[in-house]
Amino acid sequence: MKRDAVVAFSFLIAFLFIAYAVTARNVLGLGGTELRPLGEFYLSHSFAHEGLTSHSPEVVTAIVWNYRGFDTLFETFVFFLAIMGALSVLRLDGEQLRQARELEATMPHRKMDLIVRATTKLVVVMIIAISASIALHGHLTPGGGFQGGSAMAVAALLLFAAFSKFTLERKGLTLRHTISAYAVGLALILATVLAPVFLYGGKILEINLLPGEAGLFNLDVGEYTAVTFGFLTVFLVLGIPEWVFKNVLRRELND
Amino acid sequence: MNPLGRFSPATFVVVLAVYLFYTGSVSEYDIVTGSIVALIVSFLVGHWLVRNESKFFSPRRWFYAIVYGLRYFIIEETKTHIDVAKRIFTLRANPGIVRIPLDVKSDYGKVLVANSITNTPGTIVVDISDDGKWLYVHWIDVSTLNEREVKENVVAYFEDYAKKIFD
Numbered sequence: 001m002k003r004d005a006v007v008a009f010s011f012l013i014a015f016l017f018i019a020y021a022v023t024a025r026n027v028l029g030l031g032g033t034e035l036r037p038l039g040e041f042y043l044s045h046s047f048a049h050e051g052l053t054s055h056s057p058e059v060v061t062a063i064v065w066n067y068r069g070f071d072t073l074f075e076t077f078v079f080f081l082a083i084m085g086a087l088s089v090l091r092l093d094g095e096q097l098r099q100a101r102e103l104e105a106t107m108p109h110r111k112m113d114l115i116v117r118a119t120t121k122l123v124v125v126m127i128i129a130i131s132a133s134i135a136l137h138g139h140l141t142p143g144g145g146f147q148g149g150s151a152m153a154v155a156a157l158l159l160f161a162a163f164s165k166f167t168l169e170r171k172g173l174t175l176r177h178t179i180s181a182y183a184v185g186l187a188l189i190l191a192t193v194l195a196p197v198f199l200y201g202g203k204i205l206e207i208n209l210l211p212g213e214a215g216l217f218n219l220d221v222g223e224y225t226a227v228t229f230g231f232l233t234v235f236l237v238l239g240i241p242e243w244v245f246k247n248v249l250r251r252e253l254n255d
Numbered sequence: 256m257n258p259l260g261r262f263s264p265a266t267f268v269v270v271l272a273v274y275l276f277y278t279g280s281v282s283e284y285d286i287v288t289g290s291i292v293a294l295i296v297s298f299l300v301g302h303w304l305v306r307n308e309s310k311f312f313s314p315r316r317w318f319y320a321i322v323y324g325l326r327y328f329i330i331e332e333t334k335t336h337i338d339v340a341k342r343i344f345t346l347r348a349n350p351g352i353v354r355i356p357l358d359v360k361s362d363y364g365k366v367l368v369a370n371s372i373t374n375t376p377g378t379i380v381v382d383i384s385d386d387g388k389w390l391y392v393h394w395i396d397v398s399t400l401n402e403r404e405v406k407e408n409v410v411a412y413f414e415d416y417a418k419k420i421f422d
Contacts, residue, residue, distance in 0.1 A: 113383045118366045121304050125266065125296060129273040132292040137278060171303075 042067065055213045056139045064144070065219045069193075069205040076189060076226065083182070083230050090237045096248045103244045104166060112162050120162035127155040135224035139216035148220075149227025156232050165239040178232045185225030192218040263301025265311035267293045316420050323416040331375060331411065339376040342395065351397035352381060353405050355390045359414055362387070364421035371413040378409050 021027045046062040054062035135148025196202035200209040207215025270293035369380045377395040
């Protein structure tokens, strides 16, 4: 108890010190209100009608997806590699999956009471609507694909807690479906990134060649789908209890 | 199941309303994207969220819902807040858990009753029986153990409205 207080207090002091140094003493050189040349470039070009523009009033998304798009593109693929790594380490083949299902079915199932279930249904539908709004306005207002996808992943976690992974799989949310949807999202990102090369003879990621705001919009929707179903895939894999997993794998060793 | 038969207009309206409310604007773009999202959601999970569509579009039920909302949030909340505030100063409390029978049939009706009870200060729904017929409520002032009087004190008019809105 005393140690917690000391830790909390020292964090508070540290943050106050950093805040003071950064804002009042301008240690990092971030203070001041004058506009730097780089900032001026982003502000004047993000929503211009010609030149190096993203056709987007949302400067943050324009920077993230267009001006430093390679970075974000490779982040997306690092996320892809992480999910593929998790799948290849933790995957079960057809027979093993069947065994795991049987073992899971022997576990005592206690349903959450109907108040929790009914409320979760409503809340989840609302979270889906809100996450879609965040993602689909990513090229217009602050937000974007990753933020929307993360919000959507919370909805999935709520379903896992209030119902169960078992119920969701019975209703059709299986690993196969989530991976397919994930692939669709990635394909949309890849197509948008490559479209300027094949359609307009530009460079990779030169999405200002695409008509209107289509480039950023497609990237946001693709990232939304990819993040949502990427997280769902990981949740479904990790949702198998450890003892079931070890039982199934050990049986394979014994054979 | 026939996929077209799974379309739920009620879910469509709910999702579109939440989408537009959260976005905070009603432009052509918002309505088009919101409708697409609402269509997808209502086809996927609509049948699971709403069982009886006609209930959702009944103006009588909406009227009762609005009357209940006003009456509950303005009158009942004020009364119970004052009551609990008095108890804080006088330290007069006789807490205990009571069991209350539920008559309302639909799940959402039960949720409305349970959440209304929890939201008023002084009473908290601790559990609901597996068959959904009994509520277990922690009550700050167990003045009576007579089942009927307990129900009058704790549930008050919540259940009458829940029946009119959801049953």
